[in-house]
Amino acid sequence: MGTTVRGARSGPTGDRIRSDLVVRYEPGDGPLELRIRSKVGYLYGEAIEAAVRRVAEAFGAATGVLEVEDFGALEWVILARVEACLRRAGFEGEAVLPARAPGHDRPRERERLRRSRLYIPGNQPKLMLSAGLYGADGIILDLEDSVPPAEKDAARILVRNALLALDWGGAERMVRVNQGEPGLEDMEALAPHNPHTILLPKVEHAQTVADIGVFLRTLAGDDAPFLMPILESPLGIHNAYEIAAADPLVVALTLGLEDLSAELGAPRTPEGWESFLARQTTVYAARAAGVQPIASVYSGIDDPEGLEAYVRRERALGFDGIGCIHPAQVPVVHRAMAPTAAELEKAIRIVEAAREAEAKGLGAVAVGSKMVDPPVVAQARRTVALARAAGMLDGETEASDG
Amino acid sequence: MAEKARLVENAAGRLVPEVVNGREQTPYLGVGKFRPEGRKASPRIVTCADYPEDGDKQVPTLRDAFEKVGLADGMVVSTHHHLRNGDAVANMAFDAAAGLGVKDLMWFPSASFPVHANQLRHLESGVIHHIEGSMNGPLGDYCSQGKMRGLGVLRSHGGRWQAIQDGEVHIDVAVIAAPTADPFGNAHGLDGPAACGLLGFALADSIFAEKVIVVTDNLVPFPCIPWQIQGNNVDVVVEVDSIGDPSKIVSGTTRITRSPDRLRIAELAARFCEAAGIVRDGFSFQAGAGGTSLAFAIYLRDIMRSAGVTARFARGGSNRYLVEMLRDGLVEYILDGQTFDLDGVRSMREDPRHVNTSPFTSYNYHGKGNFASMVDVVVLGATEVDVEFNANVVTHSDGRLLHGIGGWQNCLAARTTMLLVPSFRDRIPVIVDRVTTLCGPGELIDVVVTERGIAVNPRRQDLLDAVRGSDLPVRDIHDLKAELDRLCGVPSRPERSDEPVAVVKWVDGTVLDTVWRVG
Structure with missing residues (x-):
């Protein structure tokens, strides 16, 4: 190597590591020596060595000692951890990308259910392995708050590989990137690998979103991912509409109540009066801009009753979805987001009336003797879609294709 | 290795030794195929003339007790x-035996635990010749590495009773830890600092052993009621x-x-x-205390x-949750x-149901x-399941001894047996070729439930028909296996030695498979 290389390490710390690995590099003059220990060596020893060697070759690590301590990591994790270690050591090269999972190229959809979005820390592959199984409408691999500053570089590589190798089920493929310059680097690394939607933390100005929109189109053209700005400060709430309307890539607007409460100096309470205006503003801004309003997370993972009440309250304010921090929250959210039987019945009547009116070429829709305006029809269609997603419709209902 | 037995292939296509610890064996013949003959074993007839009329059978120490019952080289000593x-009692017993200079004992526990690693030194010194019973942790490694002088014999709880009553294993001295006992030897597990509920695993030992020693830390005057022993x-x-240490006997709380x-x-x-349609009025179920089984019960x-x-x-x-179901009338009886946990102990003490x-x-x-075959549905774990639905519960994928069989084999008699297993653990596939x-x-x-889908044994067309149309992720087991091959990579087959270190018995005493030396 022309540049100087240095000792480096990647991977988790602690003595209870599972489904992950620790990689160390020590510079040296002799030809590269691999020291690999793995608890699954008797089954995958050769495969592990081959994976490590591929990355070492791609990064031109030809000398020194590369030490791997594996605790049953899948291959895409091994590739990511070795790459992170070698980059930290000062090597540069072309990433060795993992085998693609089925569905990795599934196209993104602007209008889709976003009832639940499940946050997974971007530096914990163990938690990613089953993420696609829990039925969440979206999965967010998080590079921001759940990743400590010193691990941002490695998490970015892991998340990139997860976009390729992980089975996301039917979930929307979402990533929360960092703020500022690191966030741009995140997007640069991830944009080619079909993230459906990028969550932008702590947005305060429309210009930020507009600039990112330009940046993403430069990177990915028509395949640029959608955006979901997160409002986490009084200023962000103040500029909510402009932010939601800043770029056509924005599909949803959400808010982060933990940080907002801190800035307001008003701690979060179960009743939530301290954030009432912020939540209402988010809904108004999103609807005004024609994007989906999505509510903040509920942090009590052992409190399904509290979560259900929270979801019903946020839904009643107009929100279309909720953030989840544990898979067990997903079914509770879906249940609470489902319309009541009475709401559904009314919605079906409206959707069917709208279809009839359309068939007859009538501009106005009437249900019984009451005239119904287009926004009501649109909302009725959303209600029917929610009901179908919640399994309340068997498919034979006429309105179910609404 | 004490012997180099000839290996034969049994009805399951597994190589098993013909002779185990000097005894001729019947290789596994298939489910329900082996017909036992002869009469049950029994201990020698004794007379009251040799026992104190006042009923006081106490001696001061376990060493005195062993001397009194004539513990000698080569005997079989059992514990529960x-x-x-x-x-603490099994360790105490072999420490006392070592103190007496006795050699070559066979330890016949109903199961062993990490605390019993104490017996390693007795294996090393020759006090214990070999162990017939579950081995894990350090004892499992010792056996897996081929260091034990005899072959380990792994039996189910039912198989252990069968082996005792059929005379396959003749217990010379049973050492029974008793949370409560009287000087005559009546004992139960319901009370005392080390209360554990019941003593069912020691019952066969008390009936069939030549000599029986009861060890207690809660002596009550005669009569000790109920006399489980x-x-x-x-x-x-x-x-x-x-x-024993109560905090490690039953847990104060059961965690989901x-x-x-x-x-x-x-x-x-x-x-x-x-x-x-299994959940209907009058049905029956069995779920263990492991994390997944417990969540299933809830x-x-x-x-x-x-x-x-x-x-x-x-x-x-039993545990707190099952006890609550009994109390709430969701379950009419617990057959325990x-x-x-402590709620289980209390319930058994207080509730006749x-x-x-x-x-x-x-x-x-x-x-x-036996009533295992009358249970409608049982949920169990496993370390591996193959595409023919055969399952492993005793060894890790590398062949090391990991768990005992417990009641696992016996529970397979239930009308519907379900294995609740992750599809892989730290890259190690649980669903395998073999x-x-x-x-x-x-x-x-009958059914393998993983986080990635449910595989139903094709032999159970009735179950497949019953769940058709549900939204459950029912999948062909080969399909699940293929997904694991993609996720984890196709594993290479670990090499195994040709040196047996233990055998796995089937519930009828025939030899189902061999555990081979590792490392």
Whole structure:
């Protein structure tokens, strides 16, 4: 190597590591020596060595000692951890990308259910392995708050590989990137690998979103991912509409109540009066801009009753979805987001009336003797879609294709 | 290795030794194929003339007790595992035997725990010749590495009763840890500092052993009621300061798993039972105390509650949740094999519908029936399952001994047997081409529930029909296997030695498979 290389390490710390690995590099003059220990060596020893060697070759690590301590990591994790270690050591090269999972190229959809979005820390592959199984409408691999500053570089590589190798089920493929310059680097690394939607933390100005929109189109053209700005400060709430309307890539607007409460100096309470205006503003801004309003997370993972009440309250304010921090929250959210039987019945009547009116070429829709305006029809269609997603419709209902 | 036995292929296609620890063996013949002959074993006839009329059989120490019953080289010494990892008595017994200079004992525990690593030094020094019983942790490694002088013999709880009653194993001295006992030797597990609920695993030992020693730290005057162990079978009683560490015997609280994958597996299993029509009035179930089984029981409870269904009986391992179901009328009887927490112990003490059972009533295959086969659905774990639904519960994928069989093999007799397993653990696939060690024949395993889907044994077309149209992720087991090959990579087959270190018995005493030396 022309540049100087240095000792480096990647991977988790602690003595209870599972489904992950620790990689160390020590510079040296002799030809590269691999020291690999793995608890699954008797089954995958050769495969592990081959994976490590591929990355070492791609990064031109030809000398020194590369030490791997594996605790049953899948291959895409091994590739990511070795790459992170070698980059930290000062090597540069072309990433060795993992085998693609089925569905990795599934196209993104602007209008889709976003009832639940499940946050997974971007530096914990163990938690990613089953993420696609829990039925969440979206999965967010998080590079921001759940990743400590010193691990941002490695998490970015892991998340990139997860976009390729992980089975996301039917979930929307979402990533929360960092703020500022690191966030741009995140997007640069991830944009080619079909993230459906990028969550932008702590947005305060429309210009930020507009600039990112330009940046993403430069990177990915028509395949640029959608955006979901997160409002986490009084200023962000103040500029909510402009932010939601800043770029056509924005599909949803959400808010982060933990940080907002801190800035307001008003701690979060179960009743939530301290954030009432912020939540209402988010809904108004999103609807005004024609994007989906999505509510903040509920942090009590052992409190399904509290979560259900929270979801019903946020839904009643107009929100279309909720953030989840544990898979067990997903079914509770879906249940609470489902319309009541009475709401559904009314919605079906409206959707069917709208279809009839359309068939007859009538501009106005009437249900019984009451005239119904287009926004009501649109909302009725959303209600029917929610009901179908919640399994309340068997498919034979006429309105179910609404 | 003490012997170099010839190996033969049994009906499951597994190579097994013809002779184990000097005894001729019958290789596994298939489910229900082996016909036993002869009469049951029995200890020698004794007379009251040789026992104190005042009923006081106490001696001061375990060493005195061993001297009194004539412990000698080469004898078989048994212990039970109701005190689990808190047991102090098995260690005490072999320490005392070592003090007497006795050699070459065979230890015949109903199960061993990490606390019993104490016996390593007795294996090394020659006090213990070999162990016939579950081995894990350091004892499992010792056996797996081929260091034991005889072959390990792994039996199910029912198989252990069968081996004792059929005379395959003749217990010379049974050492029975008793949370409460009287000087005559009557004993139970319901009370005392080391209360463990019941003593069912020691019952066969008390009936069939030549000599029986009861060790207690809670001596009460005659009569000790109820007498789960009858003093009429007991030779000597020893009072000690403590028979075990209560905090490691039963847990104060039972914890449900928080793992999303395990919760998903448990929920899928419970919903499968509902969709298959298993959850109906008068049904019966068995779920162990492991994290996933416990979560299953809780999902099942919620389904029963909303459907208004009552179970006729539940087979324990009992714990707080099962006890609550009994109390709430969701379950009419608990037929309990062991209690896992203090609520279980209390319920067994106070509620006559919480019944203490033994491997004789629940599991023994050489009896006139047992109730394991009357259970509608049982959920179990496994280390591996193959595409023919054969399962392994004793060894890790690398062949090391990991778990005992426990009641696992016996439970396979249930009408529907479900294995609740993750599809892989730290890259190690649980669904495999061929299990490392065969413990359960695939024809008895009906459903495999993983976080990635549910595989139903094609032999159970009735179950497949029953759940058709449900939204459950029912998948062909080959399809699941293919997904794992993609996720984890196709594993290479680990090399195995050709040196047996232990055998796995089937419930009828035939030899089902061999555990080979590792490392």
